[in-house]
Amino acid sequence: MRSADLTARARIRDAAIDLFGREGVNRVSVRAIAAQAGVSPALVLHHFDSKEGLRKACDAHLVEVLRGDGGAADLGDTAKLAATLDAPELRRYLARAFLDGSPEASTLFDEMVEVSEGWLGRGTAEGWVHHTEDPHTRAALYVSWLLAPLLLHEHVSRALGVTDPAETDAALRISRTAVEILTKGVFADETVLSAMDNVRKGRP
Known part of the structure; x- marks a missing residue:
């Protein structure tokens, strides 16, 4: 939807999602958000009370988008999750939210672990x-691996020589290799697993 078609509140929220994701909450001012949304700083505060209130609204919107119509169960569908995050600003914001450790992001992660388990x-x-x-x-590690390309976006892009790991061809390449690893494994025998078990047994 074009920004001109959105309400002022939605434009402010979307501008905040974009700027928070790019620069982090602490580095973005209410004035900068207002400028990008094409409104006054006073209107931002009118709708959200404070920058923290706006951040919480952004988190709530992201969780709502990810849950979709099916509720938490949709979080177990990795294909749906990837398709939902086709907007780069949402991916950046989600990555930032996980790294910053917002309560909403923590709840979302826990739900993803529960559904995946x-x-x-x-x-x-x-x-x-x-x-x-x-x-x-x-399940916790599965979700962590699922989110790793999102959180390490720049490094994954550089390592694979792609512009955006969420772009269709790159995403299919990454997903195919990830499923291959999960299906066939990496190690050809139990040498490393036995070594790890020995470390555990040797602990006091």
Whole structure:
């Protein structure tokens, strides 16, 4: 939707999402947000009371977008998650929110872990996911790996020689390799796993 079609409140929120994602909340002023939204600083404060109030509204909007119509269950659908984050400003903001540790981002991460644990658990019961002794840790790591290209956007782009790892061709390349790793593994035998078990057994 074009910015001209949005309400003033929505334009302010979208401008804040863009600027917060690019520069971080602490580096962005209410005046800068107002200028980008084409409104006065007073109107920003009228709608959101403070910059912190605006940040919370941005977090709430992002969570609403990611949850979609299906609620938390949509967070277990990685394809839907990627498609939802096709807007670069939303990806930047989500990455910043996770790194800054906002309460809303923490809640979102915990929901993603919970949904993924259930999804992987169903896969285990149906036989297309390996059994693990620690399903919760596996789910937490699974979500962390899913989000890694988002959080390490610049480094992943540089390493792979792409402009944007979320662009369709790059995303398919990354996703295919990630699924290959999860399906076939990296190590050809249990040498490294045995070494790790020995470290655990050797602890006092």
